[in-house]
Amino acid sequence: MDLWFTEKHTKNLGITLKIKTALFHGKSEYQVVDVLDTFEFGRMLLLDGLVMITERDEFVYHEMITHTPICVHPDPSNILVIGGGDGGTIREILRHPEVKKADLVEIDNMVIEKSMEFFPNVSSKLKDPKVNIIVKDGIEYIKRHKNEYDIVIIDSSDPIGPGEGLFIKEFYKSVFNSLKEDGIMVAQTESPFINGSLVTDIFKNIKSVFPIVKMYTASIPTYPYGYWSFSFGSKKYDPIKDFNKERAGDIQPQLKYYNSEIHKASFALPNFVQKLCS
Numbered sequence: 001m002d003l004w005f006t007e008k009h010t011k012n013l014g015i016t017l018k019i020k021t022a023l024f025h026g027k028s029e030y031q032v033v034d035v036l037d038t039f040e041f042g043r044m045l046l047l048d049g050l051v052m053i054t055e056r057d058e059f060v061y062h063e064m065i066t067h068t069p070i071c072v073h074p075d076p077s078n079i080l081v082i083g084g085g086d087g088g089t090i091r092e093i094l095r096h097p098e099v100k101k102a103d104l105v106e107i108d109n110m111v112i113e114k115s116m117e118f119f120p121n122v123s124s125k126l127k128d129p130k131v132n133i134i135v136k137d138g139i140e141y142i143k144r145h146k147n148e149y150d151i152v153i154i155d156s157s158d159p160i161g162p163g164e165g166l167f168i169k170e171f172y173k174s175v176f177n178s179l180k181e182d183g184i185m186v187a188q189t190e191s192p193f194i195n196g197s198l199v200t201d202i203f204k205n206i207k208s209v210f211p212i213v214k215m216y217t218a219s220i221p222t223y224p225y226g227y228w229s230f231s232f233g234s235k236k237y238d239p240i241k242d243f244n245k246e247r248a249g250d251i252q253p254q255l256k257y258y259n260s261e262i263h264k265a266s267f268a269l270p271n272f273v274q275k276l277c278s
Helices: 058-070 088-093 109-118 138-143 161-167 169-178 196-207 245-254 260-265 271-276
Strands: 003-010 013-027 032-038 042-047 050-054 078-083 101-105 131-134 149-155 179-188 212-219 227-234
Touching: 003 042, 013 109, 032 109, 042 109, 050 058, 058 088, 058 149, 058 179, 058 212, 058 227, 058 245, 058 260, 078 088, 078 138, 088 101, 088 149, 101 138, 138 161, 138 169, 149 169, 161 169, 161 196, 169 179, 169 196, 169 227, 179 196, 196 212, 196 227, 196 271, 245 260
Parallel strands: 078 101, 078 149, 101 131, 149 179
Antiparallel strands: 003 013, 013 032, 032 042, 042 050, 179 227, 212 227
8 A cells, every 4th residue: 555644844844754654643631643564664653644753864953952061061950841742852851860860750651661662762761770750741830849840851842732832931930949059951943934923932932041052053864954953051150161072072982963063063044034033
């Protein structure tokens, strides 16, 4: 059979992949969850019809959202991930021996269960003793945790459905309050090409809360336009001036994308992205 999947990014553009087979289709309390096996990108996780991860390129996203803040903070011992039920961010966090505890707050248990079933290489560290999995709404969870974390990583889905409230000013205030006095937050902040006005709004929201805010980018083939942004919000540390090159060098042999040069270069933004952040 000639099976294809298309994710529409706009009414005129999308990404299309040829499918070997559909491995899972289900509806949780929050969203529709699908796992497809593709010819070019291996297994692919969809939430409400949108690509979250694929086996072939997930390492770019997970390495960039994780190692960038960990290689800046001098003592990244206690880390919170909001979202990230596939487990990829947790996998990358635990590459660092400095990390003593990693909390994962994911609203949808189906995402965790199906990731562990169909993406064992991505979810491989979810059962590690350093990891505490909490199946709750991250927005409500963070409100009750003050001055607790060194780093908070917002590994969210797109700003629709259960992920919508993870991009507003009030949420970033809660994240700020959950961090210790020298804490760092990193969040995925969508595609500068396709979501320019949204990127601007998100960046302004973060900038209104954190004293140090920088955007950085990475190339992720199956995300809209293949170009994705992340925002770095910090109470104290600058992502370039306070970069720990030795820590980045220690983990580099384990990685496929992130390294010291990529860390620095990712904060060099094209003119049109600079304008979105101005």
